[in-house]
Amino acid sequence: MKLQKNVTENNSITTYPIQSLFHNTSSDKRVTFEEIGVCDRSIWRQAIYPNVYGTYPQDVPFKNVVEAIKFGSPVSVMPNYNFPIHILNTSKSVCSGSTKYDLVIIVKSGVLGWERRQQFRAFMQRQEDLNPNTKLGTVFSLGVPRQYGGRMFNRDGHTLILRGPAGDMMDEYIGRGSEVMQKIEEEMRKYDDIVLADYEDTYYNLTWKTVTNLRWISAFCDKLHNDVFMIIDDDHRMNISMLMKFLASVPRDKRRTSIFGRIARSDGAFRSPLSKLYLSFREIPWDVMCAYPRGFCQLIGADIVDDMAIGSAYTRYNYVHEDVYLGLLAFKLGIPLEHVDTMYDHGEFELRRPPNSAYMVAESRFWKTD
DSSP states (O other): OOEEEEEESOOTTOOEEGGGTBTTOOOOOEEOHHHHTTSOGGGGGGBOTTGGGGGSSOOSOHHHHHHHHHTTOOEEEOOSOOOOOOEEEOOSSSSSTTOOOSEEEEEEOOTTOHHHHHHHHHHHHHHHHHOTTSOEEEEEEEEEOOOSOTTEEEETTEEEEOOSHHHHHHHHTTTOHHHHHHHHHHHHHHHOOEEEEEEEOSGGGHHHHHHHHHHHHHHHSOTTTOSEEEEEETTEEEOHHHHHHHHHHSOHHHHHHOEEEEEEOSOBOBOOTTSTTBOOTTTOOOSBOOOEEEEEEEEEEHHHHHHHHHHHTTSOOSSSOHHHHHHHHHHHHTOOEEEOTTBOOTTHHHHHSOTTOOOSEEEGGGOTTO
């Protein structure tokens, strides 16, 4: 990255006319992102959407900065969120050298999720058998074991306990990081399908996993041959035949420049510290979320991957949930979000799917062969 001589190192003092963020406000006061987070909550009933989303750190001329970096030109502002994430291991067969695939699938998997990975591998083998003319490349995206804390987390001053099987596993493997890594190393040798990075792999670091995935695709994958990349949770599955037909039905320029998924619009923020989805007013001050692709699965166009990887260095991600984060990143970059109604997240399959209709993506329990 080249820097201009007048480069700005800290963008946290950006201020906004309060009248541009809230209706019915006569004050000529200017406010920062931090200040609107502590405003009286009554003012948020007057929030001007989407203007308030533009205050999310780091507020820079996104498109200009991204284009400058891509073309090797100097930029005028330093990224505040270019945290060092090191790839400790990558596949030697997927997105490596001159390998070519019709679709590359990045599976978000927890470091302790070796059973889920085995189930996913078996499912993908069946899909490959059913679709012999479609060359698929699949990798699992992992971080390293958490060293301390088990299932307990601090979220903006609140202690949260991660319940369910994921939390149970974290407690079970407290202090057994070396043993976990031995299992992961064995998986890497046996299957050569793991992308391992050095962030702590927990539910509250899923955004770090997402940023890692964007950086990995940008750095390692063929974005000329591939039009899209699929990112999916390890507890969901896809119908490859239906997926490839869907992609073929979308004009190529749209495939390459959009994010496809189940798009959430006007979702509310969870404010209860008892919920694992909790967001504090300091983290996300607005009550209505920016449109975002739900986290269970996205299809990301090849032409926007580099932009998103660069943009992530200028977009705060150490608090917000990973799918909400993708929505904010897409908003800042002007990337269109395309809703796909045959992609179902968890319980939505039972609530929203028309009877006997086909489905392209759904939770693993809805697939008879899994």
